Amino acid sequence: AQSVTQPDIHITVSEGASLELRCNYSYGATPYLFWYVQSPGQGLQLLLKYFSGDTLVQGIKGFEAEFKRSQSSFNLRKPSVHWSDAAEYFCAVGAQAAGNKLTFGGGTRVLVKP
Amino acid sequence: EPEVTQTPSHQVTQMGQEVILRCVPISNHLYFYWYRQILGQKVEFLVSFYNNEISEKSEIFDDQFSVERPDGSNFTLKIRSTKLEDSAMYFCASRRGPGLAGDTYEQYFGPGTRLTVT
Numbered sequence: 559a560q561s562v563t564q565p566d567i568h569i570t571v572s573e574g575a576s577l578e579l580r581c582n583y584s585y586g587a588t589p590y591l592f593w594y595v596q597s598p599g600q601g602l603q604l605l606l607k608y609f610s611g612d613t614l615v616q617g618i619k620g621f622e623a624e625f626k627r628s629q630s631s632f633n634l635r636k637p638s639v640h641w642s643d644a645a646e647y648f649c650a651v652g653a654q655a656a657g658n659k660l661t662f663g664g665g666t667r668v669l670v671k672p
Numbered sequence: 673e674p675e676v677t678q679t680p681s682h683q684v685t686q687m688g689q690e691v692i693l694r695c696v697p698i699s700n701h702l703y704f705y706w707y708r709q710i711l712g713q714k715v716e717f718l719v720s721f722y723n724n725e726i727s728e729k730s731e732i733f734d735d736q737f738s739v740e741r742p743d744g745s746n747f748t749l750k751i752r753s754t755k756l757e758d759s760a761m762y763f764c765a766s767r768r769g770p771g772l773a774g775d776t777y778e779q780y781f782g783p784g785t786r787l788t789v790t
Binding site: 594600601602603607609648650659660663 | 676703705707713714715716717720728730767777778779780781782783784
């Protein structure tokens with residue numbers, strides 16, 4: 559069975575500082591990996607995804623993530639955080655079966671200090 | 673840019689009542705999903721739907737739940753007799769389709785319907 563762990567429930571970061579959100583997954587084969595962001599009262603917006611190839615993937619809003627198979631990790635990073643990045647971030651793993659259901663981590667809530 | 677829409681945005685119902693949550697997936701998408709997020713918890717998969725039948729369902733998706741694509745545009749989730757524990761945000765998602773041109777396995781999510789069972 560696939561699973562995702564996001565060890566940090568809350569992270570507080572100063573505006574302009576760097577941000578790294580951790581994600582560890584468990585899946586028997588090569589996973590499809592995703593990061594979604596959810597602003598208060600909003601739906602889930604895809605930041606970036608990894609299927610294959612280059613293990614460093616670029617996404618929207620200046621985010622990037624690195625797939626490390628040896629560590630079963632897919633950590634999200636942003637070099638300089640903006641106040642508008644305050645939101646909840648979800649890592650998800652997708653099965654390679656045709657249905658490709660997503661299994662989500664518990665989320666990390668990011669608070670940005672001025 | 674095409675988007676998934678959901679109605680209503682908030683539904684309040686009494687325990688034991690039936691509710692239907694509606695979704696309009698992106699028009700050229702073929703795979704449809706329902707997920708739910710109980711307040712403060714993770715997003716959980718409920719069901720996937722393809723080619724007019726359920727492709728996969730979770731153990732949460734018991735006989736109280738059903739899905740339907742009644743026409744070419746809507747995708748609905750019905751809860752026959754709601755319980756207090758069904759209170760959650762329900763997200764619909766759609767995906768282009770397996771093996772089709774333009775399928776990046778990305779699921780596009782709607783804004784959600786907040787269901788409150790009293």
